[in-house]
Amino acid sequence: MTEKSTALSHLKVLDLTRVRAGPTCCRVLADFGADVIKIEAPQGFDPNAGMSGARHGYDMLNLHRNKRSMTLNLKKPEGRALFLRMVKTADVVVENFRPDVKDRLGIGYDDLAAVNPRIILASISGFGQDGPYARRAGFDQIAQGMGGLMGVTGMPGGVPIRAGAAVADSSAGIFAATGILVALAEREKSGQGQWVATSLLEAQIALMDFQAARYLVDGDVPPPAGNDHPYVTPMGVVETADGYLNLGVGGQGQWVAFCNVIDQPELAEHPDYATDTARFAHRGALWDHLRPVFAQRTTADWVLALEAGGVPAGPIYTMDEVFADPQVRHLGMAAPVHHPVRGETALVATPIKMSRTPPSVHASAPDAGAQTDEILAEYGLSPEEVAQLRAAHTI
Incomplete structure (x- = not known):
């Protein structure tokens, strides 16, 4: 198995995310060696479980490699207390609930900073943390439409077309990871954490780049141009x-x-x-x-x-x-990994080369709660305490 990256091995990340944008953010950090603890609801307590497909399916394996997993019911007072105990020694918390959920659970930024002023909270939402659409559920295709991508994609005179990949989700995750790394660098000077927030809508608009600037600067609304470049021919x-x-x-x-x-x-x-x-x-x-x-x-x-x-x-x-192309093979974009159920397989490599501390895919995605006992032992809980939490459905 590939050796774990050492670049971010000093960081502990608590991953409360699901679906794609948040897991993508945490995957970036995990690929560079951060200790990412994926916190999931105990079985039967999450009505949206399975939104990323089968546990051993390709999407889950790719999104959650290099992480550890524990179960924790944040709706129980004991679960919240245990989470805040973990926050005391963590560096980063990442969540992509709807904006009101973290406050309802009592794990908003002020709650976290009260127990650890150095904590960095990264929040990814559909439309932003406040504003008229803040509580709307957001999905990638909705952001593609509202962020302008579908308005310039497709043949002239045809129907709007979505991109064939989750552009808004993936870019929101990458922007969030970028914000986290900036906050970590700034923390070296100030000693203080901060709240980092982005959304699918913001990420999609930012990704429109020159098409968005074309409108803002010149007032020109770009139409779909099919497979042609918007202004260069041939x-x-x-x-x-x-x-x-x-x-x-x-x-x-x-x-x-x-x-x-x-x-x-x-x-x-x-x-x-x-x-x-x-x-x-x-x-x-x-x-x-x-x-x-x-x-x-x-x-x-x-x-x-x-x-x-x-x-x-x-x-x-x-x-x-x-993946058969010789240049793609040379770049190593198919990263081999062993999975206990799927066997020898490959996942999509991190597309960054570094001379001393490169990223790696060193571990397959864990089953839900696979490391719960191991992680709680690191926080000083005895086997008896863990058994009590499990009996109470807190973990």
């Missing part, structure tokens, strides 16, 4: 003799090189296509001219020819083709 998908190709001609130098690759150097000086602005104005005609050209050769042939000419291009893979 940059998009073109059909080849055996499939499809992503083509990216991103400037005047690449345009001239591209025309040479397709053996039409005179096209570079054509008045309709000689400049970026002209090419965009005549986008439809240019693609009509290029389609029969690309239909003459295979995707692999075009990728090699365009690479030789310094023009960005790439194939469009299905997921099996992604």
Whole structure:
């Protein structure tokens, strides 16, 4: 099994999260070696259990690797008291309840800071901690729609299309992890913790980046452009003799090189296509001219020819083709791990390289409560006390 990362091994994280955004945040910290304790309700006490699929399913395995798991009923006074006892020596608490839930449970930021002023609470919600939508339940696709992604995704004149991955969830988790790391760095100066908050809606809007800035700066509402780049041509998908190709001609130098690759150097000086602005104005005609050209050769042939000419291009893979690609194999994006039920398998690696303290996938996702006794012993509870808590359904 891969060796555990040492980068964040000095940190203890209490993970109260579920579904995707919160678990993604905690997974980032766990992959870098933080002791992440996944706190789950005892069996039968969580009406939303199973929202990430089967316990030994691919999603749970990928989201919760490198963590330890214990069960704890926070609705019981004894459970809350035990949690606050854990908070005293923790560095970070992460939760993605609806904003009012933590206050109702008595584990809001002020409650945590009262027992540990150095604690960092990270909260991830659907729409923010306050405001008119604060108590709404939020899901990734809803945030994709309200954050503008679906408004620019799809074919011109067609219906809005969701992205094929949980863009808002995943980015909210990564933004939360970033906020936690900033708060930890600041704590080195001040000695104080703080409350870090983000939401699916905020994360999705931030991820819109230039499309959002396009509206804020110029007042221009970007429409869906299908597979074409919003303002650069030719940059998009073109059909080849055996499939499809992503083509990216991103400037005047690449345009001239591209025309040479397709053996039409005179096209570079054509008045309709000689400049970026002209090419965009005549986008439809240019693609009509290029389609029969690309239909003459295979995707692999075009990728090699365009690479030789310094023009960005790439194939469009299905997921099996992604992990068969030699560059993906070289990057190690399939991280091997052993699971006691699934056996030898692989999960999606953390996409960060570090020269001394790299991330790792060192342990499979635990079963619910697998380390409850072990963790409570670390907090000084005797086997008899643990047995009493279990009998009372507190754990």
